[in-house]
Amino acid sequence: MSDDAGGSAAAEAGLKGHDTAVASFEEETGSGLRHIQRILHEFPTVVPLVVLLAGVVIFAFAAGSRFYAPFNLSLVLQQVTIIATLGLAQTIVILTAGIDLSVGAIMILSSIVMGRFAVVYGVPIGIAFPLGLLTGIICGLINGLLVAVVKLPPFIVTLGTWSVYAALVIFVSHSETVRSQDIEAIAPFLQFTGRIIKVGGGAVLTYGAILMIVIAVALWYVLNRTPFGRHVYATGDDPEAARLAGINTRNTLIAVYTIAGFICALAGWVTIGRIGAASPLAGQDANLDAITAVVIGGTSLFGGRGSILGTLFGALIVGVFRNGLALAGLDSLWQEFTVGILIIVAVTIDQWIRKISA
Amino acid sequence: MRLNFAKAAIAGVMFAGLFAGTSAYAAGPIVGLITKTEGNPFFVKMREGAQAQADKLGLTLKTYAGKFDGDNDSQVAAIEDLISAGAKGFAIVPSDSSAIVPTIAKARAAGLLVIDLDTPTDPITAVDATFATDNRKAGNLIGAWAKGTLGDKAATAKIAFLDLATNQPTVDYLRDQGFMAGFGIDVKDPNKYGDETDPRICGHEMTGGAEDGGRTAMETLLQKCPDVNVMYTINEPAAAGGYEALKAAGKDDGSVLVVSIDGGCPGVKNVAAGIIGATSQQYPLKMAAMAMEAIAAFAKDGTKPTVPAAGFIDTGATLITDKPVAGVNSITSAEGLKICWG
Numbered sequence: 001m002s003d004d005a006g007g008s009a010a011a012e013a014g015l016k017g018h019d020t021a022v023a024s025f026e027e028e029t030g031s032g033l034r035h036i037q038r039i040l041h042e043f044p045t046v047v048p049l050v051v052l053l054a055g056v057v058i059f060a061f062a063a064g065s066r067f068y069a070p071f072n073l074s075l076v077l078q079q080v081t082i083i084a085t086l087g088l089a090q091t092i093v094i095l096t097a098g099i100d101l102s103v104g105a106i107m108i109l110s111s112i113v114m115g116r117f118a119v120v121y122g123v124p125i126g127i128a129f130p131l132g133l134l135t136g137i138i139c140g141l142i143n144g145l146l147v148a149v150v151k152l153p154p155f156i157v158t159l160g161t162w163s164v165y166a167a168l169v170i171f172v173s174h175s176e177t178v179r180s181q182d183i184e185a186i187a188p189f190l191q192f193t194g195r196i197i198k199v200g201g202g203a204v205l206t207y208g209a210i211l212m213i214v215i216a217v218a219l220w221y222v223l224n225r226t227p228f229g230r231h232v233y234a235t236g237d238d239p240e241a242a243r244l245a246g247i248n249t250r251n252t253l254i255a256v257y258t259i260a261g262f263i264c265a266l267a268g269w270v271t272i273g274r275i276g277a278a279s280p281l282a283g284q285d286a287n288l289d290a291i292t293a294v295v296i297g298g299t300s301l302f303g304g305r306g307s308i309l310g311t312l313f314g315a316l317i318v319g320v321f322r323n324g325l326a327l328a329g330l331d332s333l334w335q336e337f338t339v340g341i342l343i344i345v346a347v348t349i350d351q352w353i354r355k356i357s358a
Numbered sequence: 359m360r361l362n363f364a365k366a367a368i369a370g371v372m373f374a375g376l377f378a379g380t381s382a383y384a385a386g387p388i389v390g391l392i393t394k395t396e397g398n399p400f401f402v403k404m405r406e407g408a409q410a411q412a413d414k415l416g417l418t419l420k421t422y423a424g425k426f427d428g429d430n431d432s433q434v435a436a437i438e439d440l441i442s443a444g445a446k447g448f449a450i451v452p453s454d455s456s457a458i459v460p461t462i463a464k465a466r467a468a469g470l471l472v473i474d475l476d477t478p479t480d481p482i483t484a485v486d487a488t489f490a491t492d493n494r495k496a497g498n499l500i501g502a503w504a505k506g507t508l509g510d511k512a513a514t515a516k517i518a519f520l521d522l523a524t525n526q527p528t529v530d531y532l533r534d535q536g537f538m539a540g541f542g543i544d545v546k547d548p549n550k551y552g553d554e555t556d557p558r559i560c561g562h563e564m565t566g567g568a569e570d571g572g573r574t575a576m577e578t579l580l581q582k583c584p585d586v587n588v589m590y591t592i593n594e595p596a597a598a599g600g601y602e603a604l605k606a607a608g609k610d611d612g613s614v615l616v617v618s619i620d621g622g623c624p625g626v627k628n629v630a631a632g633i634i635g636a637t638s639q640q641y642p643l644k645m646a647a648m649a650m651e652a653i654a655a656f657a658k659d660g661t662k663p664t665v666p667a668a669g670f671i672d673t674g675a676t677l678i679t680d681k682p683v684a685g686v687n688s689i690t691s692a693e694g695l696k697i698c699w700g
Contacts, residue, residue, distance in 0.1 A: 072581055079574050163425075166397075175402040177569070179624050180598060181631055196606065275569035276602045280397050281595050282570045284426065326578045331552065332564050333524045 040353045044298040044305060047349050048313035051296075051342070055317060059324030067327050070203035076319040077209050082107075082270050082283070084315035085212045086290035087297070088219055089263035091311045092256050094294055095223075096236040097303025098154035100143060100257065103264050104287035105165035108280065110136040111268030112169055115178040115278025118187035125187045133265045139165055140261015141254070148253035162287070173280040180276030193273025208270040212312075215263060220308045232256060237304030292339065293318060296346040300354070317342065386416040387657045389650065390440040390448030392433050394477075396423045398567075399622055400642050401451065403699040404475065407643030408449065411650035417657075419650075420445070427567070428523075430454040434461045440470070446657040447471030449489075449649035455480040455528050471656040473649040473663075476642070477529050478670060487652060487663040488670035489645045493532035493619070494539075496638035496675040499686060500617035501540020503636045504588055506683030507615060512542070517588040518579040519551070519562040520572055520596045526550065530592060533619050534562075537590050560586055565596040572599025580607050591618045594625030594637060601633050621678060623698040629678055630691035636679035642699055645673045 040046055060068045086103050093100040114132030117123040123131070139161070146157040183190050193208035223229035231252045234242040243249050272278055297314025299306025321342065322335045391408045393401035405421050412419035420443065422436035430453050438461070440448050447470045452458045455477060462472050462484055474488040482488055505512045522530035534551040546553045552562055560583035563575035572591065580586060580603060589604070591597035597618040604610045612632070618625060621639025628634045648671070652663045665671065677686060678694035 066581055075577055075581065079577065082570070170396045175397055175399045177399075177595060177598075177624050179627065180602065181628075181633075194602075194606075271570065274602070275573055275599050276605075277569055277598055279569045279595060281566075281568035284566055284568060286570075323578060323581070326561075326563065327582055329561070329582075331524075332562070336524065 037353060037355075040349070044353065045307050045310045045313065047346070048297050048310050048317060052313050052317050052320065055320045055324065059320065059328065063324050063327035067324055070199075070201035072323070072327075074199065074203035074205060076316065076323050078204075078206050078274070079323065080293075080315040080319035081206065081209045081212050082267055082274060083286060083289045083293055083318070084312055085208075085215060085267040085270055086264060086286055087293035087311040087315050088212070088215055088308060089260040089267070090290045090294045091297075091299055091306060091308060092219065092223070092232060093154070093260050094236075094299050094301060095232050095303060095306055096253060096256050097239075098147060098236075098253070098256075099158065099291070099301070100154070100260055101158040101287060102139065102143060102162040102165050103260065103267075103290055104283050104285075105162050105169060106136050106139045106261055106264035107268045107271060107286060108283045109139065109165050109169050109172065109268070110265035111271050111278050111282075112173045112178075112280060114190055114269065115183060115187075115272060116172060118190060119178050119182050119278075122186075125189050128187065129189065129269075132268060133262065136261045136263075136265025136268065137258055138261070140258040140264065143261065144254035144257030147257060148250045169280050173278075175280055177280065178278040183272065183277065190269065190272045190278070191276060193270045194276065195273070206273065208273045211266065211270060215266065216308050216312055223308065228252070228255070233304055235303075289318070292343055295350075296342050298346065298350065300350055301347075302354075314346075386418045387654075388420060388440070388443055388445040389417045389653045389657075390420050390422065390436070390445050390450075391646065391649075392422045392436045392448060392450040394424050394427050394429075394451050394453045398427075399699065400476075400620065404451070404642040404646045408646035408650055411647040415650060415654040417650060417654055424453050428453050428527075430457045433458055437461050437465050441465055441468050445470060447473065447486075447653040449473040449475050449646065449653070450485075451476045452479055459484045471653050471662065473652055474670075475645045475649060476640075477527065480528065482669045487665050489648050489652075489673055490670050491638075491640035491645075491675050492668075492670075492672045493529050493675075494536035495672075496619050496640065497533040497536020497538075498540035499638045499675065499677040499688075500590070500619065500636050501537040501542075502686045503540075503677060503679060503683050503688070504537075504590075504615055504617050505541045506686055507635065507681065508588070511587075515541075515558050515588050516560050516583050516586045517541070517558055517590060518560045518576060518583070518586045518600075520565045520575050520579075520589065520591040520600050521551065521562050522567050522592045523564055533592060534590070537617070541588075565592060565599065567593050567596055569595050569599035569602070572596035573603045574599075576600035576603035577606075580604075580609070586614060588615045589617070591616065594618045594620045594622055594628065594634065597625070597634050597637075598628060601628075619675075621676070621694060621698055623695065626678060626691055626694045626698045629680065629694065632680075635681065636677055636688070637694075638675045639678050639694055639698065640675050641673050641697075648673065 089103050110132045113135045114128055118125050118128035143161055146152050147154050195207050196204045199205050231247045235249045235252050239249050293315035294311050296317055297310030321338050325335045424432040466472055472485045474485040476490050478488050479485055531551055535545045535548050538545045543556045560579050563578055565571035565575045589600050604614055616634045618634050618637040625637050655661050677688035679688050680691050682688045
């Protein structure tokens, strides 16, 4: 025993002049950049918020008083309502490290079902409207089952269902638009989301925008204040660890895709409100625009990190830049150009923030 | 895995059901029809017109469509498919006027008759014949009508242009520039919009030829020029979307003149309702039927259609309005409704 102690003392003596600490965590260096990185890691929504505010300030100078008039700013909100609503659906899917490429197609299919059944087939609105919502729920459920039960990659599943749902849009609509005036006469409830409330100062709010905010608040509550919400984040962060922790990742995934389908159907209702009609031509770019909003909003495509509020900011950023550039008199190709730059910047910042956990 | 098998079985049954619904193959010569998308009623009507004519002439029609407007790859694959199937010829609405040309050359070298419909190829001589609406003339008609309707006020008009896409496909600039010429605007380069300096132009925004694009585009232009009093639109869905923007701004009282091009049934109904002031109607059914006749004649004895000096065979465009203007020929919306498509 004493021999051992003596030997160990000798060994200690040999270590003289070396760092005697066994193991320790690296202390925060306190450098400014690293500090910012830490803040961003904790509050990822700060980046899109700063970009949004910067955009508003820049265009207030570049595009003049027309831009920051209350009416114009509320117009931007109206213009992004559809994309933001779809973006909310996309956010919860991406949080699980998945992707849903069929959101745009589900939205249009639901709007066509609502419009066509109510106006062309004369089904009472009390049945046609829930039927449209049910369409979205079923589409989402199919995605969820294929991802969680058949265990196919979400990208492949929704690439396939995107085509299937888009084909059903043509099948159900007969490629015909249900005119705004016919919907107004027969099923005005479908245009409810397009009705406006004057807020004051010239600003107007649509019921569609209010619906979007209600969905966002509900999703925020579910994701941040319920066990299910934590399961969604955990499933996206590390599905194996989540499973070992006792989370039923299969049911979580099915629920997420189904909820996304339901939100897409609501987005379909918002679409009818905005364009008046139920048109198979609408929403061609909605899919990618929604993913763009999610990415610019700071939600990581690798899952597990991101926020509902970020997506709303992301959609607003795209809307503000498009509107501002147009009012500043720039050609529409520069609007595309700018949105592309925004995506790359957003992903670069995301990668930089991720390094903190590496 | 058992689950997968069950799913595959269900899918198989569904596909069998779908194919059972299509008509049985006839023995006649094979002809093709390739359109831009299945989502647009214009192309759906075109397909119906081609099918009816093909049945009458004893041809076996194979139809193809791209996944979206601008989808060149699907059209290339369709042409390759038709060549290997031994088709006698086909009619195509090119999604990309230039990119499709080398593949069309391959088909013609293989002995197929190629008819272009609606959107001319670039160059127009890349095909055996083109049956199309004279889109510049169609634009011209609505331009002249708008000018005549405004009278003296045309000199101080403010015009919003709701165009198709940033890359300005042929149909896009032909209609836009046709309208400008008809209205009396110096178009500068007649094959490109955006280079004009006329102060009456508020701006050009892209709609994608759909309602949602039309609404956003018009909202933006109304913000830019609140005094807009003419709205030019690439097609009727864009016009319907733009009108929603006018309605939201309280400008649906007739203070803004709306003009469009297409002549689809929803569009003509909108003329009757006073939403669209005037539209130029085109005839997709006729285009497709004429193409089938040309290919049938070629399959029989090798005769090719003769192309007039203009470079293409004009299938006609008629102005539809309920407020006719002196010097511009037009028909009423009631007459237009009888011959509308979609």
